[in-house]
Amino acid sequence: MRPNSQALKHRSLHETEREFGGTLGAVCIPVLLPLTVLFLISVSRSPGASLLQWPPAVPSTDQLWDPVAPVLLLGWIALHGLLYAMPLGKVSQGLALRDGTRLKYPINGFHGLCVSGVLLMLLLALGAPLGSLFELLLPLAVCAIALSFLFSIYLYIRSFWVPSHALALGGNTGNPLYDFFIGRELNPRIGNFDFKYFCELRPGLIGWVVINLGMMMKEVELRGSPSLAMMLVNSFQLLYVADALWNEEAVLTTMDIVHDGFGFMLVFGDLAWVPFTYGLQASFLVEHPQALSSLGSLTIIALNGIGYYIFRKSNSQKNQFRRDPTHPSVASQSSFKTVALFKLVFSESRQILPHCTLSRLETIATATGKRLLVSGWWGLVRHPNYLGDLLMALAWSLPCGFSHLLPYFYVIYFTVLLIHREDRDERQCRAKYGLAWDTYCRRVPYRIFPYIY
Ligand code: NDP
Secondary structure: OOOOHHHHHOOOOOOOOOOOOHHHHHHHHHHHHHHHHHHHHHHHOOOOOOOOOOOOOOOOHHHHOOOHHHHHHHHHHHHHHHHHHOOOOEEEEOOOOOOOOOOEEEEOHHHHHHHHHHHHHHHHHOOOOHHHHHHHHHHHHHHHHHHHHHHHHHHHHHHHHOOHHHEOHHHOOOOHHHHHHHOOEOOOEEOOEEHHHHHHHOHHHHHHHHHHHHHHHHHHHHHOOOOHHHHHHHHHHHHHHHHHHHOHHHHHHOHHHHOOOOOHHHHHHHHHHHHHHOOHHHHHHHHOOOOOOHHHHHHHHHHHHHHHHHHHHHHHHHHHHHHOOOOHHHHOHHHHHHHHHHHHHHOOOHHHOOOOOOOOOOEEEOOOOOEEEOOOHHHHOOOHHHHHHHHHHHHHHHHHOOOOOHHHHHHHHHHHHHHHHHHHHHHHHHHHHOHHHHHHHHHOOOOOOOOOO
């Protein structure tokens, strides 16, 4: 094999704007985010659980390192690697690549979740101390961070041996720090094993709910039974992960798979950030038990349900539309009626959005041949799926009460992430669809929050 020197010589396949603060971001983020993970885990179990304490408590070496942690982490990833490679579930094709080919992906992440669930139940029945994950959380996070760096270095180096059409458009600037961070190769694979697709939804996402279960078992050890708050956090987040894996095929049309290279940003996000920060509420609840009223619990369950409904319906509508625009489910009357109801609830007068269609499927043609949905969920705001996701994020924090900011870290971070992501997506859509995108923006003026943003 020969390094893709031609691609290097031309510095960039595509002169795109640098994202995440360019080189400065590419240097600072890989330092600051791993420290943030360790800081958040340490703080979540400290009595004060204060995000603002200064100077922050520095964990001792004993707290950061445990030889069991690398064994557990590598064993877990190997188990999921094995399940990925098993002939379970169907095989689906991704979108067409720049060279016209389409990659094949096994759709068996939900099988992986079920097998993991059965194995965990067996381990619990055999008396395995799952609550020890509470003490192992910091060492596991340290190992996941170290693995993210090593794996990203491997991905960066191997990207010099692939043909230039296999590189991500935005990850080939010639600046090694930036390219290492943002990812050079679009779909790094060994044989049929696709690293990005594997990491996106499996070891980290399923690992997150296993850690949550470990926190619940720790609570049982400490107080004899799981609290309602802990059960709500566990069930909401399990629903989210199970939904992502059940609809695994939809990931094939997301920005991460279609557009972004596989570099430190995604590797660290998938293997360290998601499993160790998304479930902070559960580790917070171990040391800071909360009492919930029935009314409070029902309100939180309703909020999670509404968020989930918007999230699922809008994602499904767009995915189905992209796969088959004529599919009857895209034009299902129920989705239009629900959105119409939403609009009536949100605004006293329909005149606020004069152009929006409430009752039938309407689309805008673009020069690329693809159309844009402009009614139903995608006529309410330009990213209804983000709206649903954020409502769920809030519902995950509320069981932790209002005494601390820490359990709200996820919803605050996620709001910033999705506003930034929405902005990235808008720029890409404007570049792709030009005037048609401007028309869409005029007809659907709000980005994520109806009548607010
Ligand atoms: P989206 O699923 O929102 O996809 C954006 C793409 O959809 C656009 O680039 C465009 O692509 C297409 N599109 C936009 N508007 C329209 C329209 N009106 N009609 C038809 N197609 C349209 O992108 P994401 O990958 O950001 O999000 C997927 C899900 O994942 C979301 O629910 C999000 O909340 C969630 N998510 C969760 C994260 C987490 O950490 N928990 C992180 C990131 C996302 P094209 O036209 O080329 O098809």
